[in-house]
Amino acid sequence: MTADGFDAVVVGAGPNGLVAAVTLATAGRRVLLVEAADRVGGALRSQELTLPGFRHDVGATALPLALASRAFRELGLTGDELRWAHPPVPVAHPLDGRDAVLVHRDVEVTARGLGRDGGSWRGLVGATARAGPPLVDTLLSPLGVPSAPLAAVRYGLTGALPATWLGRAAFRTVAGRAVFAGMAAHSVLDLRQPITAGYGMLLAALAHAVGWPVVQGGSQHLADALAARLERLGGELRTGTTVTSLDELPAAPIVVLDLTPRQVLAVAGHRLPDRYRRRLERFRYGPGVFKLDWALDGPVPWADPRVGQAGTVHLGGTLEEVAAGERDVARGRHPDRPYVLCVQPTVPDPSRAPAGKHVLWAYCHVPNGSTRDQTEVIEAQLERFAPGFRERVLARHALAPKALEAFDANLVGGDIGGGAADLRQFATRPVAALRPWATPVPGLFIGSSSTPPGGGVHGMGGWHAARLALRR
Numbered sequence: 001m002t003a004d005g006f007d008a009v010v011v012g013a014g015p016n017g018l019v020a021a022v023t024l025a026t027a028g029r030r031v032l033l034v035e036a037a038d039r040v041g042g043a044l045r046s047q048e049l050t051l052p053g054f055r056h057d058v059g060a061t062a063l064p065l066a067l068a069s070r071a072f073r074e075l076g077l078t079g080d081e082l083r084w085a086h087p088p089v090p091v092a093h094p095l096d097g098r099d100a101v102l103v104h105r106d107v108e109v110t111a112r113g114l115g116r117d118g119g120s121w122r123g124l125v126g127a128t129a130r131a132g133p134p135l136v137d138t139l140l141s142p143l144g145v146p147s148a149p150l151a152a153v154r155y156g157l158t159g160a161l162p163a164t165w166l167g168r169a170a171f172r173t174v175a176g177r178a179v180f181a182g183m184a185a186h187s188v189l190d191l192r193q194p195i196t197a198g199y200g201m202l203l204a205a206l207a208h209a210v211g212w213p214v215v216q217g218g219s220q221h222l223a224d225a226l227a228a229r230l231e232r233l234g235g236e237l238r239t240g241t242t243v244t245s246l247d248e249l250p251a252a253p254i255v256v257l258d259l260t261p262r263q264v265l266a267v268a269g270h271r272l273p274d275r276y277r278r279r280l281e282r283f284r285y286g287p288g289v290f291k292l293d294w295a296l297d298g299p300v301p302w303a304d305p306r307v308g309q310a311g312t313v314h315l316g317g318t319l320e321e322v323a324a325g326e327r328d329v330a331r332g333r334h335p336d337r338p339y340v341l342c343v344q345p346t347v348p349d350p351s352r353a354p355a356g357k358h359v360l361w362a363y364c365h366v367p368n369g370s371t372r373d374q375t376e377v378i379e380a381q382l383e384r385f386a387p388g389f390r391e392r393v394l395a396r397h398a399l400a401p402k403a404l405e406a407f408d409a410n411l412v413g414g415d416i417g418g419g420a421a422d423l424r425q426f427a428t429r430p431v432a433a434l435r436p437w438a439t440p441v442p443g444l445f446i447g448s449s450s451t452p453p454g455g456g457v458h459g460m461g462g463w464h465a466a467r468l469a470l471r472r
């Protein structure tokens with residue numbers, strides 16, 4: 001690459017890299033965004049993985065964090081750039097031999113469905129949802145000045161607990177405990193660990209506060225909208241260019257890496273002081289996922305048909321079963337009946353498949369770098385709550401951890417969260433520092449999901465890195 005007067009170079013065009021690039025360009029900087037893949041988006045890309053006409057999100061689909069995050073609110077993507085599609089029910093959690101639990105947009109409707117546990121849902125999840133954007137901003141900027149200090153303290157008192165404790169203490173029914181565990185298991189942590197309750201409360205609250213929408217036409221459209229915005233602001237995009245060393249980049253006063261510590265070390269290690277390099281080497285990755293995408297010739301035949309209205313479905317039964325599965329994974333084992341996170345994109349957005357057909361995806365957590373084929377156990381969980389599911393399958397496509405990492409180098413060992421997000425590494429990622437987006441090298445910043453606030457499509461890692469770069 002030639003030096004041609006860029007003020008900032010961003011490496012990696014995942015949601016964090018794209019947000020960083022647009023934030024810098026909006027501030028008037030001339031930005032170059034370099035991406036290894038042929039298309040922008042990172043884990044937001046969409047492809048026809050199974051059959052022609054079936055459009056699958058390879059990674060993220062349910063995007064409540066994007067809708068709620070300050071970074072995306074400030075970008076103010078218009079209806080011309082992007083359309084959201086909301087499922088009638090954000091989340092469902094089927095149970096054996098009884099009605100599924102439905103998390104509706106409305107707190108009251110959800111609470112009524114939970115019977116004896118309705119009051120706890122209102123008190124815990126409803127209160128978090130009511131605290132609204134100021135609380136979400138505080139949680140997605142965990143090292144900043146809280147914009148909702150009281151709500152944050154209230155949330156923190158219960159959110160700091162292990163999900164198993166809070167689930168059992170706050171809820172009395174099988175349904176209430178199960179739905180809470182299903183939310184908390186998004187943390188990809190042993191649910192007996194601290195702060196897992198907090199993940200559950202936030203994600204459940206977002207279902208009420210903003211919904212769990214998908215992007216009309218596929219998540220790729222969100223990435224493309226950001227890339228188009230960048231280009232309109234005068235930014236330049238180079239796809240199909242894997243950066244192996246900072247020395248390959250044009251000289252620029254600001255470099256933001258949308259990379260996880262392993263790649264930061266590979267690309268920039270020779271410029272980093274020894275001490276910082278050793279700290280990055282100690283960064284811990286979390287478990288991986290094994291993902292399946294299906295083309296279906298009709299909707300999933302859920303035993304409780306109301307589950308067919310949900311965008312996201314948590315499969316794994318009771319709190320005890322979900323917790324046991326996550327505990328096994330944390331110990332490096334493959335549970336027989338894992339917690340399975342399943343997304344039905346064509347429920348809110350039928351445009352992703354030919355008329356009357358559907359796309360569906362599901363993953364289960366596995367030990368980092370696992371090579372075991374999980375197709376059977378995932379499909380068994382679907383058959384358990386949707387007998388006859390396999391008869392609807394027209395085609396399937398599997399993504400084991402290694403394949404995920406080949407698709408996007410940030411998905412190290414199949415870890416989709418950019419590193420373990422336990423108490424120790426939640427805010428101290430990639431290293432413990434007041435401003436963890438900055439490195440000791442002047443002008444060099446990290447903005448990936450390996451920085452606070454961590455995994456998920458919210459763009460906040462890139463936003464923090466870009467703003468810090470602009471301030472400095």
Ligand SMILES: Cc1cc2nc3c(=O)[nH]c(=O)nc-3n(C[C@H](O)[C@H](O)[C@H](O)COP(=O)(O)OP(=O)(O)OC[C@H]3O[C@@H](n4cnc5c(N)ncnc54)[C@H](O)[C@@H]3O)c2cc1C
Pocket residue numbers: 011012013014015016017018034035036037040041042043044058059060061062063064065066241242243244258259263267289291363404407408409410411416417418447448449450454455456457458461
């Ligand atoms: C299967 C799956 C399902 C998910 N589901 C959801 C969901 O429903 N909702 C949600 O909010 N989140 C979900 N996530 C998580 C979410 O997608 C990630 O947390 C998010 O994409 C992280 O953004 P990022 O920009 O930090 O990194 P990434 O999106 O991983 O992007 C990193 C980019 O950097 C590029 N890159 C890497 N190395 C180099 C290099 N050396 N040179 C140039 N470019 C490089 C990669 O090609 C990639 O484009 C899911 C992820 C996966 C994989």
